[in-house]
Amino acid sequence: MSSATKAPNTPPRAAPDSPRIPLSIFNAPSQRLLALSAAAALQAYKLSKSLSLWSTHSQTRVLDSEIALYRWSIIDLLAILFVWWLRIPRLRFHKSIWIAAIVVFCALNWVLFASWKLPISHLSAYIVPTTLQSAFTFYKAPQEHRVRLKDVIGNRDKHLRGEHTVRVGGFSTAKLNPTTQSFCFPDSASAASSKHIAVPILFNNTDPLVLAYSVTPLNDDGSLGDETEVEMQGRELEKSRIGLVNDDDDDFFDPNHDIYNANTDELAMLPRGAGVSAPPRLQKTQNIRYIPLTSSALPPPPFIVRLKHVVDKGSELDARLARTEAIVVECPSAGFASGDPVTGGDRCVGDKVGLQLGVRSAGGASVGWSSQSPAGEDAKKLDNIGSTAYTTSQAHVRAVSTTTSIPINMTLERSGQYSLELASLQDFFGNEPFPSLQESGLQHAESAVHYASHPLPLVQFSACSAEEPVRLLEGKGMSAALGVNVMGVDASEGPVDVQVRYFDNPDLVVNSASHILNTQIATGDTHSALQVNQPGYYKIQHVAGKYCAGHTQIPDVCGVKTTPKPTIDMDIRTIEDCSGEVGIRALMTLTGEAPFKLAYLVEFGNEAKRVEKRIMSSRDELSLTPEREGKYKYTFLSLSDRHYRDIALGEKGKGITATQVVHPLADAHFAESSNKRTVWSCEGGHVDVNVEFKGSGPWTLEYQTTGTSASSITKPVTYTQADIRDRHHTITVPIPEEIDRLGGQFMISLVSVEDSRRCKKVLSQNDYTVQVQRVKPTARVFGVDRATILDGQTANIPVRVTGEGPWKVAYRHGGREHSVTTHTRQTDLVVDSEGVYELVGVHDAHCPGNIVQDEERFELDFIPRPLLSLGGEGEKKRTHHTLAPVCRGDDSSIHLAITGEPPFEVVYEHEHDGVREEERIASVRHNPLVTLDTDVAGKHGYAFSAIGDANYAVEGMRAGAVHVSQTVVERPWAQFKRNARVSYCLGDELKPRAHTPNPVIQLHGTAPWELELEVVDDSGSGRLVRVPGIRDPEWEVDLSPLTLNSFGAHRVGIVGVHDASDCVAFEEDVQAVEHGQKTTSKQNLVTTIDVAESATVVPLTRIEDVCVGDSMDFQLGGTAPWVVGYEWNDAPTTAKSKTSLFSRVAEEEGLFRITEVSHHSQQCPSTVDIRRYVHPLPSASVSEGDTYIEDIREGDQAEIKFSFIGTPPFTFTYEVRDILTSPGQTNIAQQRRENLPRVRSHELGRVLERHTVTDVMQHEHSIFSSLEGVWSCWIETSR
CATH class of the missing domain: 2.60.40.10 (Immunoglobulins)
Structure with a gap:
């Protein structure tokens, strides 16, 4: 409750994840824009620094790049952490993304600032556009301010101005049909509508004002008819400017028509006639117009079009006309025609088709057609068709059309589709047929004909012939089916009608009994059954398919034969024995065709059983002996053969009957399913066997035993048992004595049986085998x-x-x-x-x-399982061992004692400073050596807890683990406290200096110390120095009187250190103390000092005279950074340079002089006197710097004037380019008539000429030429 009352007075606190800058002060989009803009600017600045660094060739470039790499990595890290700390909305990512960003930027810094050997300065010139480089590349001027090179030297138009255009005009000409192409119209009598063509005219230096042409028809003999002249002017002539024919005269002359393109070379696109092999090219002064011709306004072809006169619009004079003409003939036409009214459709295999190929053409024709058949496709072509009709030498006689007919015969040898189709047609003049044949001069013809060739049906009887007739059974209404098969036709080409004639004689002579039968094989079927009921012969007379009449194949005659019913003759006799009649025997003689089947019925008392017997021959015997005594009745019911079924026997079909009283013979057999048995040792000395009897009881049974024991064969023993009254009786058979004792096998045989009538029957059945086993398991x-x-x-x-x-x-x-x-x-x-x-x-x-x-x-x-212990016999039972102390890095080991079968595997735990690590060792020896860890000082513990050998896997020792402990003593070590680079001059001693940072070595261990140091120069040669008796743990390096005799980077490294203890430091054991913990750092073993010679400056070129905008480059020697003193127009200036390349760009005329150069803080200075004289840039102009256009006629010359500013002698290069007229510009004649201003109305084209003129001592120079083109100054230099 108290918290509720205090809540209104408590100021709201910001959420822990809210932005550092409140959104009420600076909204989220603005924060994001500012952060991303700052990041982009930072990366752009970094990229410029990288390009600047790679463009230098200083000896310290590698060092500068390493410093830049570390600096920019720290800057990017701080920038990313700062953005993360600001918590800007939508710039708050998972920690892994921030880490990935840090890695990406560090990798980018490594790419930009690592010590690559690639020519990055040259590579950037290809990546960054030149205009962009010049816009953002600044150079230092001698006045120590930054300038752009384009601002200093200006653009090209500032120094090279003006151009002179010379245009040459030619003569005015006109040429009708320049490519001698041919033209055609369809026959006007058959044309249903008007058709259009356009005849081209090639003009040169001519803009036609009036144009006149003539049309002259040709007579049938090729002579000229009455000429008609047509004049075009005004709007009609304007229509003809566009060209290229189109059937729609409403839009054909529309300049916006799709087919028209002002940039298209119309002359090259025109069809070419005979004698014009290569396509002509349209020149600059040429243009094409067209005369539109309409068939409805002209006489019927053929006729000739000639150009009469042309008036030029510019000069209003007649143009020169070429003696050319255009001949318009009747378009060629061709088609297939036939005398048969059916020119296509269904035909039969073997039919012959006769066609006429009609061709109407002017001057003869070449016609090609293709034929398609089941055998494949074929193409044929005939040339010079109708050319023999032209027998006179009249000039234009071939322009008159003639008609020629060519017979074509085709045999349909196979079934399938046949077709003939026109493929090509061209007359003597190269014209092709008009698209519509109905509008041509050839009537009642088709361009393609198609035939379907159908196969002939082949019919024959199936499963029947004159030699193998069909069986016709006896009886009213019986019939036989004659199978008729058809072949060679497709399923869709039905039905097939078959006509069959009946003959009653084998000679197939027609008589009054002969008659015709018809059957039809339905569509899709290949078989039909013809039902007949008369014996005789049937022959296929005629076959008719859906399209074609067919043929018959063997067998085409089928015989029909009547088959009689089967009969049986039976002789029944009784079978008698001592007991009386025991059955019957029937002897049978049969007629018909096997196999036979006899059905009979056996009746006994109230029982009746139907039995069927299969008989395969015409004679057979049937014996019936019942097993039971009594009265039996046998009735033979029916007989069947191959053709007839169940023919009733006896009078009126009641069957053949025989009756008998049967007294069967006595019989006996073993009733058990198996006739084998085994008797075991623990069972008795006899065997019980079941026997089944037949006949009249009581019975007397005689049986005997015989067998084989383990040692001999037993003699047969006969037994007799009388007065057996039960049909199922069990006899007890004693086991033979020797077999009962030793074991073996004996057989029980039934010898004979006697019934109540004293009829005795000797039995011959299988024995009953008894196996006696007397051996115990x-x-x-x-x-x-x-x-x-x-x-x-x-x-x-x-x-x-x-x-x-x-x-x-x-x-x-x-x-x-x-x-x-x-x-x-x-x-x-x-x-x-x-x-x-x-x-x-x-x-x-x-x-x-x-x-x-x-x-x-x-x-x-x-x-036994493996066991582990330490040392000798006395230590086997000990589980804890303490070893003597050892120095860090010294070797220390123990021997284990292992019992078991090698190889062994031991698992132990190593503990140091609370950290446990599990280790494994494998050995084939019973006393392996275990090396202990001495790399880290402190107390180490080892617990051997598990062991395994060749027999047992590794598992914990049941007797408990074995523990070992040892103390590792720390070694003395040393490192440089500050690893900053120190500079010395050449010849100085390596010792501490006042007011200057000196390298300091930090020592650890027990004083006093002894150090071993090595000084290595740039060439790799080193000097070893030993310094004893050091008592101060922080010692300034003093190696005097060691002198630095070579310049460059020198490395001072710690080789060894000794203290008062017995342990000796290793060379690689150098550690740095960070936050109270020791970490290895090999960088602290070495410090680098720079030995600089006296600073020098050398010019890269020996040329003292330079121009405004040239870069004055000098190479600085020594150690960066340098201080350079120079004068510009006697004004002294001092500049610092971090790179070995010192450059300045002069933006005006003057004197640049370098006087002194030294290292940073004025170390090792040198006095020099290097001078550069800066001169202004020259300039040139054509036609006083203006754009001048001059028109001349062929044969005249134009004067082109060049003016120069600068110091003679001058050298300049001029060029002449082709004139490219832009679309929409006026031509020369129109400019002349309308007094248009002489300004550039063209674009510069390809270079026609380029020449260099040297040693021009005057400030003006003239060139006379009659060459057409644009003259301009390309480059110009002076002294």
Whole structure:
């Protein structure tokens, strides 16, 4: 409640994730824009610094690039952290993205500032456009301000001005039909509408004002008719400017028509006539107009068009006319025609088709057509068709059209589609047919004809011929089916009608009994059945398909033969024995065609059974002997053969009957399903066997036994048992004595049986076999009686048993009995405990057995596990060991004692400063050596906790871990406290200097110390210095009297350090102290000092005279940075340079003089006197700097004047370029008539000439020329 009352007085606190700059002061989009703009500006500045660095060739460029790499990486890191700290909305990313950004920018810095060997300064010239480079590239002027080169020297027009254009005009000409192309119109009598063509005219230096042409028709003999002249002017002439024909006269002359293009070379696009091989090119002074011709306003072709006169619009004079003409003839036409009214459609294979190819053309024609057939495609062509009709030498006689007819015959050899189609047609003048044949001069013709060739149906009888006739069964309404097959036609070319004639004689002579039968094979079927009911011969007379009449194939004659019904003749007799009649025997004689089937019925008391017997021959015997006594009735019902089924037997079809009283003979047989049995040792001395009797009882049975024992063959013993009244009786048969004792096999045989009528029957059935087994089952341990396994594994004790399975085997282990059941004679007892196993009993499927003596025991042992200890016998039981202290880096090791089978694997834990690490060692020795860690000072502990060998996997030691501890003592070490670079002059001693930072070495350990230092110069040669007795832990390097005799970078490195302890420092053991912890840093082992010679400056070129805008470049020698003193027009100036290249660009005329150069802070100065004289830039102009256009006629010359400003002698280069007239500009004549201003009305084209003129001593120079083009000054120089 108290918190609720205080809430209104508590000022709201900003959310922990809110932006650092409140959005009420600076909204989020503005913050993002400012941050991204600052980042972009920073990266642009970094890129410019990188390009500037790579463009220098200083000896310290590598060092400068490394410093820049570190500097910019820190700047980018601080910038990213600052943006992250601001928490700007939509610029707040996951920590991984910020880390990735830092990595990307550091990688970019490495690319820009690493010590690459690539020519970046040249590469940037290809990447950055020149205009962009010049716009953002600044140079220093001698006055120490920055200037752009384009501002100093200006653009090209500032020094090279003016141009002189010379245009040459030619003669006025006109030429009709310049490419001698041909033209054609369809026959006006057949044309349904007006057609249009356009005849081109080529003008040179002519803008036609009035144009007149004539049209002269040709007579049939080629002579000229009456000439008609047509004059065009005004709007009609303007229409003809566009050119190229189009069927639609409403838009054909529209300048906006799609087909028109002012930049298209119309002359090259025109069709070319005979004698014009290469396409002509339209020149600058030429243009093409067209005379539009309409068929409705002209006489019927052929006729001739000639140009009469042309008046030029500019000069109003007649143009020169070429003696050319355009001949317009009737367009060629061709087509297929036939005398048969059916020129296409369905035909049959083998038909011949006769066609006429009609061709109407002027001067003869070349016609080509293609034929398509099932065999493939073929193309044919005929030339000079109708050319023989022109027998006179009249000039234009070939322009008159003639008609020629060419016969074409075609045989349809295969079924399929056939077609003829015109492929090409061209007359003597090169004209092609008009698109519509109906408007041509050839009537009743088609450009293509198509035929469908159908195959001939082939018909024959199937499964029937005169030699193998069809069977016709007897009886009213019976018929036979004659199979008719058709071949050679497609399923869609049905139906097929077949006409069959009947003959009653094999000679196929037509008589009064002959008649015609018709059948039809439906569409899609290949078979039909013709039903007939008369025996005789049937012949296929005629076949008619849907399109074509067919043919017959063998067999085309089918015979029909009547087949009689089958009969049987039976002779039935009784079968008698001592007991009386026992059955009947029927002897049968059959007629018909096998196989036969006889059906009969057997009746006994109230039982009736129908039986069918299959008979394969015309004679057979049937014996019926019932097994039971009584009265039997046999009725033979029906007979069937191959053609007839169930023909009734006997009078009126009631069957053939026989009756008999049967007394069957006595019989006996074993009633059991199997005639084998086995008697085991634990069963009795006799065998019970079931016997089944037949006949009239009571019965007397005689049987005997015989067999084979283990040692001999037993004699047969006969037994007799009388007064057996039951049909199913069990006899008890004693086992022969020797077989009962030793075991073996004996057989029981039934000898004879006698019934109540004293009829005795000797039996010959299979014996009943009895196998007697008198051997008891046994069990024993097979093979080895001892085994050794790993602890935890299982062993198999091999046990072998005899008898009949399954067996139950009992054994004893550790005072307890166990039992297993097995179904095989060879089994294994699977055990996993060591000790002695003993078999005690066995029982098979029938009887108990015995254990084989001396083969009932098996002993199992385990392989011992590996053990680990340290040292000798006295230390095996110890689990904790402490070793003597050792210096850091010295070797320390222990020997382990291992029992087991190699190879061994030991796992132990290494603990130092609370950190534990698990380590593994592998060895094939029983006493492996373990190297202890001495790299880090402090207390180290080792716990050997697990071991494994060749038999056992690694696991913890059951006796407990073995512990080892050891202390590692720290070594003395030294490092440079400050690694800043120090500069010395050449010849100085390496010792501390006042008021200057000196390298300091920080020492650790026990005083006093002794240091070993090495000084290495740029050439790689080093000097070793030993400094003893150092007591101050921070020592300024003093190696005097060592003198620095070479300039460049020198490295001073710590080689070794010793202190008062017994431990000695290693060269690589140098550590730096950061936040109280020791970390290795090899950079602190070495410090670099720069030895500079006296600063020097050398000009890169020996030329003292330069022009305004030239760069004055000098090479500085020594150590960066430098201080350069120079004078500009006697005004002294001092400038600092961080790079070895010192450059200045003069923006005006004057004297530049370098007087002194020194290192930073005025170290090692040098006095020089280097001078550069700066001169102004020259300039040139054509036609006083203006754009001048001069028109001349062919043969005249124009004067081109050049003016110069500067110091003679002058050298200049001028060029002459082609004139490209821009679209929409007026031509020369129009400028002349309308007094238009003489300004440039063109674009500069290709360079026609370029020449250089030298040693011009005057400030003006003139050139006379009759060459057309644009003259301008290209480059100009002076002294």
